[in-house]
Amino acid sequence: MTIGRFNIELLEAFVAVAEAGNVTHAGSRLNRTQPCVSTQLRRLEDRVGKPLIERNARTMNLTPAGRILYQHALDILRSHEEARLRLSAPELTGTVHVGLPEWYATGQLQSIFCNFVKIHPNVKLEMTVADSATLHDMLANNDINLAIALAGPGRAKSSTIVEEPLHWAASEDCPLTDPLPLIMFPEPCPFREQAFSALARAGRHWYERITTTSVAAAQVAVMSGAGVCCLPSGAILDGFRVLKEQHGFPKLPGTELAIYTQSKTQSPIVDYLEEHLNELLQNVTAQHSALAGKTQPDLRVV
Template identity: 85%
Template sequence: MTIGRFNIELLEAFVAVAEAGNVTHAGSKLNRTQPCVSTQLRRLEERVGKPLIERTARTMNLTPAGRILFQHATEILKSHEEARLRLSAPELTGTVHVGLPEWFATGQLQSIFCNFVRIHPNVKLEMTVADSATLHDMLSNNEINLAIALVTPAKPEPAGVVEEQLHWAVSEDCSLSDPLPLILFPEPCPFRELTFRALASAGRQWYERITTTSVAAAQVAVTSGAGICCLPSGAIQEGFTLLKEQDGFPALPATQLAIYTPSKAQSPIVDYLEEHLSELLKNAIAPRSALAGKNQPDLRVV
């Protein structure tokens, strides 16, 4: 059987449904109506000659052919977007110094900046990985040009805030009896107060077993069974157990990340990066791959 050429809009509809888990949410993401997305899925299945999604009254699942196409379609759309950006982007030359929170330093946010320098080969990227308090200080001192950092009341409310859920992370080897052994980050990390307040509301007792400035060290401590740690979705690793209310641990709120730049005038590189970063972030963090079964950070743009 010969399969015809793939249409970008049909692939966009298919990937959006696979990521969102249903046609309605996919249509909202693409700015298309539900009937339009359903028609595009049907046309793609006709072109492939095989069903891509199994539908029941309550669930949707990718077929074996759907899983194969999903892997290729995501790469095709990524390449298509990069080509579009490269052709439409202005010529930029110079250096930009950005700051990232540690738990995303090797993940999705870093990939955004790496894609940026691929699109702009004459731009040199310098990257600092640090806690949000340090990044805010560096911004105030004009030591970095742009940062993704936790929202702080000390700064004016930014636009394009990204919410990220916090979790109680533990390994199966850790005791859940009071007093609870905690793995914490030092002041002024906002996760500390959130942890104390949540446990107090549940009437739990605890003690501070490990304090570290390193997210990687906290992850190792959790894996070893040394204690319980409040971590954002981006820091959750395979093998972690996420404790819920039924386990005696109250739900934690979402934390917020935003794009910050110093108050002084910026270079064209920083202006362009700031302007487009919200869209890039949205595209990078929106995929949940609900049907494809991928585990990705629970992030949403507000």
Template identity: 85%
Template sequence: MKRYDCPALGERLGERVPRENGGRDVTIGRFNIELLEAFVAVAEAGNVTHAGSKLNRTQPCVSTQLRRLEDRVGKPLIERTARTMNLTPAGRILYQHATEILRSHEEARLRLSAPELTGTVHVGLPEWFATGQLQSIFCNFVRIHPNVKLEMTVADSATLHDMLSANEINLAIALVSPVKPSPNGLVEEPLYWTVSETCPLADPLPLILFPEPCPFRDLAFSALARAGRQWYERITTTSVAAAQVAVRSGAGLCCLPAGAIVDGIKILREQDGFPDLPASQLAIYTPSKTQSPIVDYLEEHLTALLQNAISPGSALAGKMQPDLRVV
């Protein structure tokens, strides 16, 4: 094998360059997109099996790709024990760059393959689901389609359903309506009892609730009745942000979906005397009348993105993500 007196020259040409790494030579070269996809998927899924499911690859394939990437980098990226997987310092550095590389790669792919769209689209989102991750999806959409104007309404699901019925918005991600046919592609998001460390948990329990027709109300009442607990309605608000502030201040308990849980809010579980709550169901809705090509494309795009976002949360990168699953 040819050696170079100047390591940088060898690196540029993709040759093996001697490095202080346990006696191994390290191949320095361009990163392979599929190897980066496997690494990021493992970091965000928390284990190789979930990453393989997300990528539609087998577990041995993902493990092999991780080893190949570590050989390319010349350093371990993930520390594995019998029970946990953690990013190494090199892994954390690569994760930051890899996510940007993959985002740019996907944007380029979409821009080259997407149809030419022109016009305005008005979308609706529930407040707790208008997360930075979902906002970035819409921002990427308008970046890919510079001739599309995006209008966004954040409201409770009942309001979004009314706006859809009145054809005031073109598309909404909303809680499943019991009076409308169930759409395809439902996703479930866990619902939790939440409280602060300072809130007393003796009966009667002070509840922070959203007004009718919020389905979380009946779920909370039924669960507490089964547990033999007493309660009273202390705060009623239409705002998820206001409910979060009330919970953190110790004013009471609130049923919140996973995506609405922020720092300073504690989850109560069955061992704390609070029965598990059924998951909330979300779906993408559009009005019944004929849609524009923009809405059709965005609906298809969002459905794929929601399903790809299903993840138990990152055990490696420490990211807080809504815990979603397909129904």
């Protein structure tokens, strides 16, 4: 059987459906109508000669052929986007220093910065991973050029806000009876007051067993069963038990992150990187279901 040539727009529609979990959400992501996405999906299946998605009244699942094509489609679209950016990007030269919160310095997000310097080989990238309060101070002192940091009272927000849920996390063998052993971050971490207030409203009793400035250290402590920790979605690891209201843990408010730049000086590199991030964060933080595959933490951009 001969398979027809792949069309970028058809692959985009297929990947969007696989990652969004349904055609309607995929259409919103691509700014295309639902009938348009459905038609593009059927055209791609006609070219492949095999069904790519199994559909029933409630679910959509990738077929074996769909799972194979999904992995190749990701590579094709990534290469296509890199070529498009390289051809359309301005010539940039110099150094840019960016900051990321520790729990949010994921491989997927860091890959944005790595791709940025691949597209701009004459740009040197410096990266600082720290808590948001430190990043805001560094921005105010012009020690870094750009940061993705927690938005808070008195902080000007950019047009792109990433909303990320907070969760109670523990190991399977961690005791959940009062007084609860807590693993916490020191002030000025905003998670502290949110956790304490939620537990107080629920009538729970607790004590602070471990206090650490390191997200990695908190994750190890959680994994060891030392206590319960309040963590954003990006810091939840495989093997963690996420505790919900049915387990006696009150729902926590979400966190908001924003893109911030220096207060005094800007450069073409920073301007372009900020614009680049605003566009790409929408895809990075989108939930990836791949229909039958593993889902990522629930992040969304508003």
